[in-house]
Amino acid sequence: MSVLQVNALSKNFGNIQALDQVSFEVPQGSVFGILGPNGSGKTTLLGIVTEVLKASAGNFLWFGKVASATIRKQIGTLLETPNFYPYLSGYDNLLLRQKIHQRGSLKDIQEVLEVVKLSERAKSPAKTYSLGMKQRLAIAASLLGKPQVLILDEPTNGLDPAGIVEIRDLILELREQNYTIILASHLLDEVEKVCTHTAILKQGKLLSYGKVDEILGKGLTIEIASSSLTELANFLQNKFPQATIKKENEVLQLVIETDSINLASLNQSCFENGIILHHLALRRKTLETAFLELTEN
Incomplete structure (x- = not known):
């Protein structure tokens, strides 16, 4: 079963062709890497399927259906560098997001903090968190409401080697918990270590997609x-x-x-x-x- 079907998506920004008839499917339970250098269209693609941007042509389906409020609740996203109120604790930052976005419950906050291994630092101010901890807190925020799919844009960007390992291990653990994970990255080594499937983009065009071992x-x-x-x-x-x-x-x-x-x-x-x-x-x-x-x- 496919959780996401992308059908001939194209996107133009004036004379710039950011995406050019891109099509692929994301299997349920996979870790699907959207791979390409900067400027290849990765973030644009994620922006379209999360309805931040509107496609110039083509369409996409979530769980075989057009996106709706009900379907959106099944998708957790991390598309930008995480920003938190520095003087609020990790717990209070999640509580604020839970109230604003109406996703999940107070019980969910405790659970997602445990999933990302931040329970012991839940009451510490966010300003005391390392970059890796802030990234894990952002992933915790995307897990509120128990979505079926997580979308992560460059989740290891800017992290030191230890932080990269933390996020890699977390992604693998989330896959074991039956999440479908879609991530964009330009770090080929990290994609190879965590992804089951990948789509390779260059200048907005899809060059190849499928299982990682088949592409290899x-x-x-x-x-x-x-x-x-x-x-x-x-x-x-x-x-x-x-x-x-x-x-x-x-x-x-x-x-x-x-x-x-x-x-x-x-x-x-x-x-x-x-x-x-x-x-x-x-x-x-x-x-x-x-x-x-x-x-x-």
Whole structure:
């Protein structure tokens, strides 16, 4: 089941084409990453599906229906840098938002603080929170009312490494609690670590979307070297006739279209053919590699 269907969405700001007929579906229970460099249309897309912006063309459906007040209550959003009243406690900031937006109850406030691991600091002024804690408090605010879907725009932006890890772990925990999470990011490594699905945008166009492992596809790169690279290259080409072999800095890059390979067996095979290896390492294809392949043209 899809929680969100995006159908040929386009958006123009004057002569600027921010989105150009973008279409995809977000499966229920997924962590769906909208990936692209700054200016690719990520925030514009999220603005449209949350009704902050109006599309120039196309449409979108939530849970198979046009957005309504009832459906909006099933969607929690964090689209901007979180702003809180610095002298109010984390709890009181959430209480204020709960009253203004009429989402959730007093019991919900306690629950969401526990989910984001801020219960012990609930009574501390927001000005004493680190950036990571403020981001977790903002996610807590988006959880008020127990929505089914969370939309997070650049949730790790500006955070230090420790803060990034905190938000990454929280996203994974929320997925285990059956939330569907849609997040926009330009950090490929973070998307690869938390997302099950992704859509890749460039200059408003959708280049690819689907499961992360499908976008990565099959393919391993093995770094391998010996005292005689020519002899080693000939051996590898005979052993793996379909593989691609490249030389970089006195190391051969063996690219094979497969899911796995036994490096111990490869080392043994080389040894039995009189080739002594002094370097052997496996390099899996990353989302960064796939992204560059899609966007370099």
